[in-house]
């Protein structure tokens with residue numbers, strides 16, 4: 001009796017677009033309902049994010065094939081993850097000559113490849129190394145799985161997504177509906193910090209986070225939070241905004257030279273990839289924030305809520321009503337975000 005109730009709730013979670021519920025996400029690993037075959041490839045799978053993300057994708061029942069690629073270390077990660085008794089088949093790929101095989105037939109490619117920050121660095125300080133890594137991986141994506149949805153995690157996301165777009169344009173495969181910068185961790189943080197401050201159940205909290213993914217370009221819209229709390233002052237909202245903007249730095253400093261967020265990022269990346277898979281599978285009303293090609297502001301790339309569907313982005317949703325504080329934050333972020341976008345485009349054009 002209890003088992004059949006559990007299966008019913010698992011099945012309804014599979015159908016529903018509420019991809020952000022952690023309990024649904026974990027319970028679904030016991031589900032055997034038939035869903036389309038889907039291949040997910042992780043590029044950078046042996047890294048700090050890549051390993052836990054590989055595990056989380058292994059327990060996602062929407063995944064039938066999981067390809068784990070890195071320049072080193074993937075045989076061990078793949079062997080380890082492959083012993084988890086869930087339905088997906090796992091294969092490890094190592095080195096550039098195996099990249100094509102890792103990508104072939106992929107529906108969703110997740111890119112956490114690249115170097116992370118150390119204390120004192122900005123995300124933009126990673127540009128010189130990560131821009132080239134993302135570029136070369138995107139050249140391979142254009143060749144081997146041009147129709148895949150691409151989830152870019154590698155920083156600086158504000159620039160690496162425009163780089164990916166330029167690579168795909170050059171290859172003639174660009175589809176703006178299929179390219180995403182993963183900003184889910186900003187949403188995850190905003191929800192966590194807000195729930196703790198407002199003393200509301202964290203699982204019920206929703207906060208859109210718009211703009212980009214670095215410092216002041218991260219703009220949480222706490223005025224649109226649900227459930228609404230009336231016990232927070234303007235100062236509280238400003239402090240929550242700042243903490244969300246500095247969330248990455250908080251982790252970088254706490255790790256004291258041993259990298260940046262990996263576990264919470266793997267969780268966030270798994271939520272976003274799950275939302276992409278649900279959209280591909282035709283689940284209605286799947287909405288997540290993501291950094292995409294956009295016309296909701298004058299900036300060519302912008303993060304906002306997007307509705308995901310069978311072809312990727314179905315609709316880029318508008319910003320909704322903003323408080324005066326958020327309007328000010330929006331204007332302040334535009335010059336930095338514009339410069340990061342231009343830097344990415346210029347790099348792709350020159351290299």
Ligand SMILES: NC(=O)C1=CN([C@@H]2O[C@H](COP(=O)(O)OP(=O)(O)OC[C@H]3O[C@@H](n4cnc5c(N)ncnc54)[C@H](O)[C@@H]3O)[C@@H](O)[C@H]2O)C=CC1
Pocket residue numbers: 043044045046047048049050069070071072112113114115116117126130133137152153154155156157182183184185186213259260261262265
């Ligand atoms: N979008 C977001 O919210 C977040 C983004 N990040 C970013 O994610 C990236 C990865 O972070 P970590 O996993 O902590 O770093 P890490 O150094 O632990 O792992 C990176 C992995 O990428 C691999 N790699 C390097 N070049 C590669 C290539 N050409 N092809 C395939 N794999 C390659 C490395 O071998 C390594 O295993 C960083 O750029 C970091 O800033 C981190 C946290 C949050």
Ligand SMILES: O=C([O-])CC(=O)C(=O)O
Pocket residue numbers: 116117123155185247248249251252260261
């Ligand atoms: O802060 C970093 O370098 C990693 C990152 O993007 C985040 O944790 O949001």
